[in-house]
Amino acid sequence: MSAAATPAAAALPAWLRALVPLVLALGIGALILAALGRDPVQFFANVLNRAVFNRSGLQETLVLMAPLLLIAASLIVCFRAGLWNLGIDGQFLLAATFASAFAAAWVAALPYWVAMALLFLLAAAVGAGWAMLPAFLKARYGVNEIVSTLMMNFLGFGLSAFLIKTLFGDPEHPAPQTTMLEVAERLPRIGETLVHVGVVFALLVILAVHVVMTRTGFGLRLRIVGHNPRAAEHAGLNVRRLTFAVFAISAALAGLAGAVEVLGVRGVVRADWHPGYGLLVVPLVFLARFHGVAAIAFVFVFAVLSIGGESAARRADLPNDFLLIMMALILVILAVTDHVASRARG
Amino acid sequence: MPEGTGAATTGADRGLDVPLVRLSGITKRFPGVLANDEVSFDIRPGEVHALLGENGAGKSTLIAILSGVLQPDSGRIEVNGRPVRIASPRDAIRLGIGTVYQHSTLVPTLSVVQNLMLGQRWWRPLGRAAALARLAELSALLGVRVDPDATAGSLSLGQQQQVEIVKALWRGERVLVLDEPTSMLTPQGVEELGQVMARLAARGFGIVFVSHKLQEVLAFGHRVTVLKLGRKAGEIPPARLSALSPAEATAEILDLMFGRGAADPEAPRRRASTIRADDAPLLEVEHLSAGEGAVQDVSFTLRPGEILGIAGVDGNGQKQLAEALAGQLRAEAGRIRFAGRDITRLPVARRHALGLRYLTDDRLGEGTVGGFAIGTNLVMKRVGEPPFWAGGFERPARIAAHARELIGRYDVRTPGPEVPIATLSGGNIQKALFGRELSGEPRLLLANKPTYGLDVANIRAARDRISAAAAAGVACILISTELDELLELSDRIAVMYRGRIAGIVGNGPDAERAIGRLMVGGA
Ligand SMILES: Nc1ncnc2c1ncn2[C@@H]1O[C@H](COP(=O)(O)OP(=O)(O)OP(=O)(O)O)[C@@H](O)[C@H]1O
Ligand SMILES: [Mg+2]
Numbered sequence: 001m002s003a004a005a006t007p008a009a010a011a012l013p014a015w016l017r018a019l020v021p022l023v024l025a026l027g028i029g030a031l032i033l034a035a036l037g038r039d040p041v042q043f044f045a046n047v048l049n050r051a052v053f054n055r056s057g058l059q060e061t062l063v064l065m066a067p068l069l070l071i072a073a074s075l076i077v078c079f080r081a082g083l084w085n086l087g088i089d090g091q092f093l094l095a096a097t098f099a100s101a102f103a104a105a106w107v108a109a110l111p112y113w114v115a116m117a118l119l120f121l122l123a124a125a126v127g128a129g130w131a132m133l134p135a136f137l138k139a140r141y142g143v144n145e146i147v148s149t150l151m152m153n154f155l156g157f158g159l160s161a162f163l164i165k166t167l168f169g170d171p172e173h174p175a176p177q178t179t180m181l182e183v184a185e186r187l188p189r190i191g192e193t194l195v196h197v198g199v200v201f202a203l204l205v206i207l208a209v210h211v212v213m214t215r216t217g218f219g220l221r222l223r224i225v226g227h228n229p230r231a232a233e234h235a236g237l238n239v240r241r242l243t244f245a246v247f248a249i250s251a252a253l254a255g256l257a258g259a260v261e262v263l264g265v266r267g268v269v270r271a272d273w274h275p276g277y278g279l280l281v282v283p284l285v286f287l288a289r290f291h292g293v294a295a296i297a298f299v300f301v302f303a304v305l306s307i308g309g310e311s312a313a314r315r316a317d318l319p320n321d322f323l324l325i326m327m328a329l330i331l332v333i334l335a336v337t338d339h340v341a342s343r344a345r346g
Numbered sequence: 347m348p349e350g351t352g353a354a355t356t357g358a359d360r361g362l363d364v365p366l367v368r369l370s371g372i373t374k375r376f377p378g379v380l381a382n383d384e385v386s387f388d389i390r391p392g393e394v395h396a397l398l399g400e401n402g403a404g405k406s407t408l409i410a411i412l413s414g415v416l417q418p419d420s421g422r423i424e425v426n427g428r429p430v431r432i433a434s435p436r437d438a439i440r441l442g443i444g445t446v447y448q449h450s451t452l453v454p455t456l457s458v459v460q461n462l463m464l465g466q467r468w469w470r471p472l473g474r475a476a477a478l479a480r481l482a483e484l485s486a487l488l489g490v491r492v493d494p495d496a497t498a499g500s501l502s503l504g505q506q507q508q509v510e511i512v513k514a515l516w517r518g519e520r521v522l523v524l525d526e527p528t529s530m531l532t533p534q535g536v537e538e539l540g541q542v543m544a545r546l547a548a549r550g551f552g553i554v555f556v557s558h559k560l561q562e563v564l565a566f567g568h569r570v571t572v573l574k575l576g577r578k579a580g581e582i583p584p585a586r587l588s589a590l591s592p593a594e595a596t597a598e599i600l601d602l603m604f605g606r607g608a609a610d611p612e613a614p615r616r617r618a619s620t621i622r623a624d625d626a627p628l629l630e631v632e633h634l635s636a637g638e639g640a641v642q643d644v645s646f647t648l649r650p651g652e653i654l655g656i657a658g659v660d661g662n663g664q665k666q667l668a669e670a671l672a673g674q675l676r677a678e679a680g681r682i683r684f685a686g687r688d689i690t691r692l693p694v695a696r697r698h699a700l701g702l703r704y705l706t707d708d709r710l711g712e713g714t715v716g717g718f719a720i721g722t723n724l725v726m727k728r729v730g731e732p733p734f735w736a737g738g739f740e741r742p743a744r745i746a747a748h749a750r751e752l753i754g755r756y757d758v759r760t761p762g763p764e765v766p767i768a769t770l771s772g773g774n775i776q777k778a779l780f781g782r783e784l785s786g787e788p789r790l791l792l793a794n795k796p797t798y799g800l801d802v803a804n805i806r807a808a809r810d811r812i813s814a815a816a817a818a819g820v821a822c823i824l825i826s827t828e829l830d831e832l833l834e835l836s837d838r839i840a841v842m843y844r845g846r847i848a849g850i851v852g853n854g855p856d857a858e859r860a861i862g863r864l865m866v867g868g869a
Contacts, residue, residue: 216738217730224726227715233674234704234712235726236695 018287018294021337022301025330032325038316046315051308059194063265064303067092068281069202070257072295073209075278075285078250080213082226083138085247087149088254088278090156091130093269095123096258097160100178100269101168103262107185116187120259127255128248130156135247139240145247157274164271176271187264198260203296205253210292222246254278283331302327364427365390366521366552367412367443372421374407376769378761381407382418383576389521389552393584394543396567397556400603400801401773402759403573405556406448409525412554413445414438444514445523448772448799449710450506451513454499458509461498462516484512487549488542503660504535511542522546523554526772528562529798532659532827540566558773558801560596570595572602579603604803616853619837620651620817626686628821629790631671634680640666642845643680648790653812653822655836655853657829657861663845664825665707668794671823672704673697684790698727701789705796707825709775716768720760721749723767724782752781757807772799780808784815791815794825809835833857843867 030040050057071088078085099119106115134152137143161176170179187196213219225232225242232239257277262269284302288294309323365388374382381404389395397405410416411423414432423430425441432438438445452461463477478494485492490508498506507527514522524543528536543553543566557563563570570582580602587595629648635641640663648654656664669675671682673694682690689697706713714723725734725745734745749763756777760770767775776799783791793812797805812835816822826832832839832853839857840850841864848864851857 215740217735217740218738220722220729220740224715224718224729227717228712230708230712231715231726233694234706235729236673236693236698237729238693238695 018289018291018298021287021330021334022298024333024337025326028329028333029326033316036318038318043312043316046312047304047308049308050311051304056194057307061300061303061307062195062199064307065299066196066199066202066264067257067261067275067277068284068299068303069206069296070253070260071277071281072285072288072299073202073206073292074250074253074257075281076206076209076213076290076292076295077222077253078246079285080219080226080290081222081242081246082229083243083246083250084146085131085134085149085250085254086146086278086282087131087134087152087156087251088257088281089274089276090149090153091127091251091254092258092261092278093160093274094130094156094258095127095255096262097163097168097178097269098126099123099259100181100262100267101163103181103267104179104185107181112185116263119263120256123255123259124252125255127258128252130255131247131251132244135244138247139243160269161271164269178269181263181267183267186267187260196264198264202257202260205256206292206296209253213290213292283327283334287330287334365424366426368422368424368427369408369412370422370424372408372411372418372423374404374411374416374418378765380576382411382421382573384421385573385576385578387571387578389554390569391520391550391552392547393568394547394553394555394566395569395571396563397554397571397573398558398560398563398599398603399573399579401777401799401804402771403801404576405573406525406771407576408573409445409523409554409556412438412443412523414443439517439519442519443521443523444511444516444519446507446510446514446525446527448525448527448529450510452498452506452509455497457495457497458492458501459494461509462513480516481512484515487515487545488512489545490538490542502532502535503530504532504538507531507535507539508542520550521552521554525556526558526799527555528557528559530660536562558799558805560599560802563599564592564595570599572599574603600802603801616834617653617813617816620813620819621649621837622651622819623649625650628685629671629823630681630683632681632683634667634670634682635678636670636675637663637666638678640845641670644845644847645680646840646847646850648821648823650789650819650821651816652838653816653824653836654850655832655839656823656825656842657827657832657839658842658848658865660827662842664842665794666845667842668704668706668792668823668825671792672702674704695727701787703783703788703791705779705783705791705793707794707796707798709772709779710768713779714767714775717766719749719764720753720758720767720770720778721745721763724749724752724763724778724785727782728786748785752778752785756781757804773801773804776800776808777804780811784811788815788820791820791822792825793822795827796824797826797828797831805831829858829861832861841865 033040033043051061052058071092074085074088099122102122103119106118110118130152134145134148137148138145164178165176168178169176187198189196213222221237221242224235224237225239229239281299284298285295288298305323305326310320313320313322367389369385369387372382372385385404385408387408397408399405407416411418412432414435414437417433423432430441432441453464459474459477459481462481481492481494488508488511492505492508492512498509501509511522527539531539543555547553547568555567568584568587570587572579582598590598627647628650631647632645634644644667646654656667658664666675670677673692677690681688684697684700684702689700710716715726722745725748728734730738734741734748746763752758753760753763758770758777758781759774767778770778780796791812796812797808800808809831812822812824824832824835836853838850838852839861841848841861843864848867851860
């Protein structure tokens, strides 16, 4: 039946549809707060005051956004192509580990920007390399990439810790970790702020990814594969090669996220470090319906909630888990509004 | 909320004049299209009500409203005289309306009886024994024989459809709705379907039958309703229909569909050959095998301007042959030469660039990306190429202009090139695909069942297009199960049987008999 295939797009402008679940979830969050005897207005005011209307808080928010934006870009590429690269966390961590392992030495030996460029390339290559096995299994044998990429995460976490404890470890340091990149040698800050250039880089990358996915022939090829692989074969697209390309690009972007985090903020990777950003960003990208600009907005909201929510929760004497509940609410409501919208168009 | 269960009502408490289902004043609007405009439609017990209309007239929309898939913007629905709302397919079933959609909904890997048990509520399962009994009961009612343990995928399309009908009547539904049920059937399958409908009608079921084929409508229908541009153009009640001769009835229906004085587009004719005999063969196929036995040792040649028909009962390797020629299926043995060049190992895109165009019969499955704009679908085989892309970047204005031109030239009924192609009616999607494959510089057109689902006027237009392409020097391979189509267009007709070409006959007075013999494996 032709009607079943109609996208809900016709009914509401996209940005409005994305906003509805967000507003609803915040509203329900407010009700829960009120039920718990907390002042919701005060709570959200605290969040905003800490994470947006406060100079250093806003800077923290922006800094947190950098790796999240690159991961969002990574996911937009693979989701639009209909591939579930859920191995972003493994790709991220391995790339961060490699970049961190060589950072101090290369920065000492090479001109600064050459060293940085090489470290970013290294991270991208490590990320992409880590995705080649799932890519091959998918392209050659049709192995479900969700399973294979999740498995590669465990392998990646283990390998990263193993490398740090053996080859990449800093012998001077008692706990297993890579050699620290000095604060002065991390990615340069913009003006007098905490915000490093990696934030700008991440913004440019996600915008570029958006343009490539929506305006170019390459992006269209990926979207055709994503929507209907059989139509892609029929139209003469090389689905296998595109599958490799998607995994490579997506994982390289996840690798860049690792580089930005470690070269811009942390300067070091400890064997037990394991931020798990990837699976946090997956729902944001869905909420944004794979739209790059919308993803920026949702990553911003998420960063605000993380930075500001922590202190607001503390002040309201609530456990931090409250924030997770809010995020989960947003997602559940997204699913519900989507379902309602698709029923309503009938 | 729906009231009561229409299914349980028996003839006794129903006056014979009360229709099982009555739609009145149904209006359904889509962005830019009035798909149903104040349509009234009755389904009466004991009647096969044939629903006709040109492509895009609104038949599938009306069916979707009947079966709860779509909601009308306005209008009344009554079941057994009581007003109801059919809010979902489940409501439709509860009200006793069973629908067989055009595309199979069976799970091919499950057995027949497993498929039938799938639709049950998990909290009220029917045991296997009870399901077998129900299947036996319905098989007897329909007068068909179905092996309950055969896997659905192994059945012929006709048998699969019988299972679909059993499924649609599983819970005692009294109304059976069939959207273009015959378009993929063999003539024998059509015959059997006709008998099934007749048996059901004789037992008081109400049946809706959508078809583009007038002979079928006259053979199986008791009442005829014609839609045109969403409006009801007319209705021929049983008394009148049986009083008319087939020729008069055909003329009247065509009048309703296309306006007064429309010539019978189905009148047989035969095209004059346009083979350019002096030219070198464009396509040479030698001992081609593909698809693990689906195509075996096939050889033939084709000249520019020639139309080679491929006949055969559906499922004898025609589709795999087309896919092997288009490059979608790897050749396991043999060679394909195109314009003197070996293309056996070339991928799909390279063959397309050489001018080899495959008009697939799987329009929704592989021919289109339903959610993408018509304009995008029309350039889907040319992604990245100028003039639609420059330096890798899309040029939306060029793509839209190209789409508008094809939409105009191929008479695609749509509000515009930006709407998702899945919202077009079945026939209009096919017109768009015709436009896509014939644009640019085609040299070989590989058309697989190019006219199924088209209305009679569009069938005429499509056949004329194939003739015109041949006259312009395009070589054509026409795969069809419609003998009259093959006889009208082809220069020669190859018959496929179990993956092989059983024989190739020149089109002439004796062709029909020769083809018939070859189709069933005779020499
Ligand atoms: N979901 C939809 N969104 C927008 N327009 C639609 C949708 N479904 C159908 N239409 C439009 O409604 C009109 C009627 O379509 P419908 O599918 O009912 O035609 P039909 O009579 O079944 O034609 P065909 O013989 O080609 O199958 C067409 O113009 C079609 O483009
Ligand atoms: Mg239809």
